[in-house]
Amino acid sequence: MLVPAGGPDPDNMxxxxxxxxxxVPVKALSGIFRGVFMEKLFHALRSDQLRxxxxxxxxxxxxxxxKKEVYSKSWHVYIKKxxxxxxxxxxxxxxxxxxxxxxxxxIQSVEDGTVKFRWKDYRDRKTKIMELPCAEFTRRFxxxxxxxxxxxxxxxxxxxxxxxxxxxxxxxxxxKAARFISFYEGLSTYEILEEILGQDPFRCPRCExxxxxxxxxxxKGTDP
Numbered sequence: 619m620l621v622p623a624g625g626p627d628p629d630n631m632x633x634x635x636x637x638x639x640x641x642v643p644v645k646a647l648s649g650i651f652r653g654v655f656m657e658k659l660f661h662a663l664r665s666d667q668l669r670x671x672x673x674x675x676x677x678x679x680x681x682x683x684x685k686k687e688v689y690s691k692s693w694h695v696y697i698k699k700x701x702x703x704x705x706x707x708x709x710x711x712x713x714x715x716x717x718x719x720x721x722x723x724x725i726q727s728v729e730d731g732t733v734k735f736r737w738k739d740y741r742d743r744k745t746k747i748m749e750l751p752c753a754e755f756t757r758r759f760x761x762x763x764x765x766x767x768x769x770x771x772x773x774x775x776x777x778x779x780x781x782x783x784x785x786x787x788x789x790x791x792x793x794k795a796a797r798f799i800s801f802y803e804g805l806s807t808y809e810i811l812e813e814i815l816g817q818d819p820f821r822c823p824r825c826e827x828x829x830x831x832x833x834x835x836x837x838k839g840t841d842p
Contacts, residue, residue, distance in 0.1 A: 620707070625776065626788055633792040644697055652693040656685065715770045719762035723815060723823060728752070 624635040662668040700707045726734040733755040776785040802810050811819040822828040
């Protein structure tokens with residue numbers, strides 16, 4: 619969760635910045651988070667909106683006992699200042715939230731019922747080759763696909779969809795900041811892919827010289 623270190627005052631006349639040495643009381647926030655989380659959990663239990671595995675149903679059969687056990691433990695909210703500044707955080711999250719599980723450029727071959735692809739082992743910082751059966755590769759890929767109704771990113775407060783055209787403009791005005799313009803605005807699809815991939819997206823991955831062209835082939839005698 620990314621939280622802005624400040625916000626407009628109730629009259630939208632001044633930007634109120636957070637104290638650089640203190641943001642929020644972590645212990646108090648931990649208690650608030652626990653309360654909100656448990657409220658949502660028990661609401662889902664009471665309205666049968668929560669699907670519970672058979673092995674775990676006994677634990678949730680007596681909500682009051684579960685509530686007593688949960689509240690007997692201390693909850694901790696992890697809050698930490700960014701290591702290399704906000705730009706580094708946004709850049710990292712952007713790469714994570716706006717990419718697929720694996721790019722086509724990492725796939726070496728798909729043949730004989732197996733998929734061979736490159737991956738990076740961060741323990742020794744070396745790029746390695748892995749070969750998996752197609753079914754297992756597909757299973758791993760699908761683990762990165764969100765279920766229906768889930769979203770990677772949710773906006774709230776001044777960045778919610780209801781406020782993005784009003785509150786955000788007020789914030790830019792109060793901060794005397796230039797309006798954000800997308801880095802990719804005005805670029806063609808080819809130029810965007812080249813920027814994201816760091817290489818020519820149409821370059822042949824085998825010979826690394828020729829250009830790949832996309833086309834549609836239709837079998838003769840079939841309807842268009």
